[in-house]
Amino acid sequence: MARANLTSAAVIAAAAELADRDGFDTLTLSALARGLGVxxxxxxxHxxxxxxxxxGVHRLALGELADRIALAIGGRSGRDALTAFADTHRDYARQFPGRWTALQRPASAATVRSEPAGRLAALTLAMLRGYPLPETELVHATRLLAATVNGFLALQxxxxxxxxxxxxxxxxxWALDALDTVFRSRDTEGKP
Amino acid sequence: MARANLTSAAVIAAAAELADRDGFDTLTLSALARGLGVxxxxxxxHxxxxxxxxxGVHRLALGELADRIALAIGGRSGRDALTAFADTHRDYARQFPGRWTALQRPASAATVRSEPAGRLAALTLAMLRGYPLPETELVHATRLLAATVNGFLALQxxxxxxxxxxxxxxxxxWALDALDTVFRSRDTEGKP
DNA sequence: CGGACGTACCTAAATGCTTTAGGTTTTTGC
DNA sequence: GCAAAAACCTAAAGCATTTAGGTACGTCCG
Structure with a gap:
């Protein structure tokens, strides 16, 4: 019998496809092995x-999402960049529901500190620097943005x-408008 | 052997406690039966x-959360009510992590249309009516609020x-401030 | 060119969870 | 006090996870 010549990455990629196709719950090692002929x-x-x-699927999805977002927000700023950022999330969740579900699962500390996670965080920060946010509020804004986008998609x-x-x-x-307004209006330090 | 005299509700309540105590993943019928001596x-x-x-746990949690929120936002309005609403969510998630995880799981159409779900929606609407939001934007605001609160807790x-x-x-x-600002400023129809 | 070694894959088996089928006992309602 | 309903049981099939130990394929080095 021909040997599959698997690697850790290949197994994880196959798992991602399976989760997207048949739903995250059916992501079992048995089903995966069946699909791989092993x-x-x-x-x-592996x-x-x-x-x-x-x-592994979580980390893979982080990387893919970061890649797409880098492409989407490149050259844009302000509301355009925000829309691109959010819509890329939404499209990814739509196109890869299994991977997106994996993204919502608790991750180990190693994954949180992994390269793709850092890249995604850096991209988000970079995009938000297009708004007149005080440096001290950038992290708050990042968290609010991530919470809103992911929360909305989860609700859906x-x-x-x-x-x-x-x-x-x-x-x-409407939600994106609201976020845009918030981020745009945060430079007025003293309230009237 | 004394008979446990279970009901559907009792089984679900025990499941909720088990999920909170030992984590949602260990919520198996076997473990549950073991705990119930059955x-x-x-x-x-059942x-x-x-x-x-x-x-069932999802629906139970919906009802409990609605009860707490009704208590918390009673008599309050504006930013006070918003804080009470959000903090009640957060406290519930902290105190009942298993039930809260159940709340994040996909629900059947029947649960979405269930009484506790409707009550929670009604409470949220009632609270948002304390803001000068146009009637047509109330649902948008409801969704944004739910997305942000749940998204934030999920991220955490x-x-x-x-x-x-x-x-x-x-x-x-900071996020609650932002939401408060958004809801408060939405009556200015024409932008300058 | 040929063996040695690492790796990919295998079979076998233990354990545990889910679910169905059908039987027994307790409670309840008339 | 009896019949029906409800609560609980045993038994068993099916599938998933995981460990242990074995076989075959490729590659590297003498």
């Missing part, structure tokens, strides 16, 4: 256990945003 | 399957908000 136990040479597999994914009027798309635009 | 198969008289059990839970400076608490306050 015995389940063989996968343990991946420590199921948790490590999921963490878990059905909390019903398909009633108004359309989800309108609320998305 | 055979695993017996639980299937709960259709594992997914239904989780959905999954480790994305590292324990570096500035403190998470400061970012939380």
């Amino acid at each position: 015995q389940t136990a063989s996968l343990y040479s 991946v420590r256990d199921r948790a490590a597999l999921i963490e 994914a878990n059905g909390s945003i019903t398909h009633r009027q108004p359309a989800t798309e309108d609320s998305w635009q | 055979q695993t198969a017996s639980l299937y008289s 709960v259709r399957d594992r997914a239904a059990l989780i959905e 839970a999954n480790g994305s908000i590292t324990h570096r400076q500035p403190a998470t608490e400061d970012s939380w306050q």
Whole structure:
């Protein structure tokens, strides 16, 4: 029988595809092995256990997302960049629901400190520097942005945003407007 | 042997406690049966399957959260009510991590349309009516608020908000300030 | 060119969870 | 006091995770 010649990366990539295609819950080592034409136990040479597999998908998704965001926000600033940033998140979640679910799972400290995670954080910071935010508030703004974007997509994914009027798309635009306004108006230190 | 005299509600309540105590992942019918001093198969008289059990915890949590929020925002308005609303969410997530995780899971259409879900939505709407928001934007504001609060807590839970400076608490306050500002400033229809 | 070594993959097996099927006992309602 | 309903049981099939130990393929070095 032809040998599959797997690597850790190949196994994780296959896991990501499986999760996107059949749903995150069906991401089992058995199903993965079946799809790869390999015995389940063989996968343990490439991946420590199921948790490590999921963490691998998480990290893969972080990198892919960072790549897309770098492309999307390049050359833009202000509201344009914000829209590109958020829409790229949304499109990624739509196109790769399994990977996106993996992104929502708790990550190890190593992953949080990993290169793709840092890159994504750096890109977000860079984009927010297009707004007149005091340096001390940049991290707050980063956290608010990440919370809002991910929270919105999570609400959508878990059905909390019903398909009633108004359309989800309108609320998305409204939320981005709100964030844009907040970030834009934060330089006025003294309130009237 | 004394009979446990379980009901569907009792099983779900025990599941919620188990999930809070030992983590959501250990919420298995086996562990639950063990804790209740009952055979695993017996639980299937009260709960259709594992997914239904989780959905039950989800619905239970919705009701509990709605109760707490009703208490917290009663008599308050504006920024006070907003803070109470958000902090109640945060405290609930802290105190009942298992139930809170259940809340993040996809829910069936029946749960989305359930009484506690409607109550929570109504409470949120009522609170936002304390702001000068046009009627047409109330739903947008509701969604933004839910997305931000849940997104922030999710970020915290999954480790994305590292324990570096500035403190998470400061970012939380900053985010609430931002939301308050947005909701407060939305009555100015024509931009200058 | 040929063996040695590492790696990819295998079989086998233990453990544990989910779920269905069907039987027994307790409670409840008339 | 009896019949029906509800609560609980045993048994068993099916699948997933994980460990242990073995076989075959490629590659590197003498």
